[in-house]
Amino acid sequence: MPTIRIPTPLRQFTGGNAEVPVSGDTVNAALSDLATRHPDLRKHLYSDTGELRAFVNVFLGQDDVRHLQGVNTVLKENDQLRIVP
């Protein structure tokens, strides 16, 4: 299962968890699963039109997913995503 590393300011919405295991084989699916598990996070990650907010930087390993295939970047089983606000 891929995991998402949650930065301190957003942990208030994940029950204090710093790392959340998610299901999904793309960045988009993983973030969407995160927002489903922790609904209070959704409005902080996505705009009203469903776009990922501009201040939300998502890294896969060391790379900004904007420089990979964006939210369509494919994830492997043990990949670690990280949100950097």
Next chain:
Amino acid sequence: MSIALEHIDPNSVDLSHEEIKRYSRHLIMPEVGMKGQKKLKAASVLLIGTGGLGSPLAMYLAAAGVGRIGLVDYDVVDASNLQRQVVHGTSTVGKLKVESGKERILDILDIARPYDIIIDGTDNFPTRYLVNDVCVLLKKPNVYGSIFRFEGQASVFWAEHGPCYRCLFPEPPPPGLVPSCAEGGVFGVLPGTIGTIQATEAIKLIIGVGDSLIGRLMLYDALDMTFDTVKLKKNPNCLVCSPNPKITELIDYEQFCGMPMNDHQDEIGSGEGWDITVQELEQKIKTNSGVKNFRLIDVREEHEWEIAHIEGAQLIPLGTLAARMNELDSAQEIVLQCKSGARSGRALDLLRGAGFRKIKNLKGGIMAWANQIDPSLPVY
């Protein structure tokens, strides 16, 4: 590959015998040597913010022999600063952090122009964008650091050689999402770690050694004791550092971020008509012989409740309010309260959005209550 500030001329200064003795542990390292130490003496660094990050920065940069250090801060020393701001002490509480604290921010371009390096030791988003834009416009390196609770970040933003702060953060987070250190707290040693990393990066740039943090963001977690770095790239559409920038002069940063350029958030929160003063609340409690016929909801965190709380209040932390709204009755009058009024202002907005109308925000929060009504409560 090392990146150095090429214009710093080591031959413009000399080292005295006293200085040679003082810096001998630098001088015997080939990476520094006489040339590097003279560059440090010839260099000038501007520190924006002289708080948690600025303290170790100022001390280590001065100790390392940087010839000229400028300090910018608007604030006075508060007792709650002393747990981490190690250049200040009990005897200086209430005094201006720097003499230049009165300098108007509009003069910042002129203030920054003569310095070789600008260091961002600030604690709020508007000033970070300001420092970034100043550095991009003046083509100077911005040694960046930020801290929150147990986590810190550091990087070197230098548009001439790599990305700038806006490449990574085109927009600030919405007001209220990322609390200030005053609101969210900060682990006392953390600014020491991050500030020291910033000092390291500044000195590396001056003497021209090692791999700079340009193009990398260092992420430090004090609880896990992990240092991770992620790669940063220039944003080809960056508003300030791309070939066709939209921002070519300084803007109104408080307006851009929707928040003030400081960590005093007492004035944020509800609008006109939604406030209740601590005196009015005291009167209300007297009239009702206690917190009766209305609710007093404290939206701080449990660990803050343990420091102090107002008798009769009920704790519903802001993060849980949306889920616990069903515990509140919109027909009943509700007074919302936090530490200083910012979070309860957001709670008020949340409840207003849900149709609540008989709601008030306690102006100044429990800090105002402790200062003006009940001095037996501690101020934190």
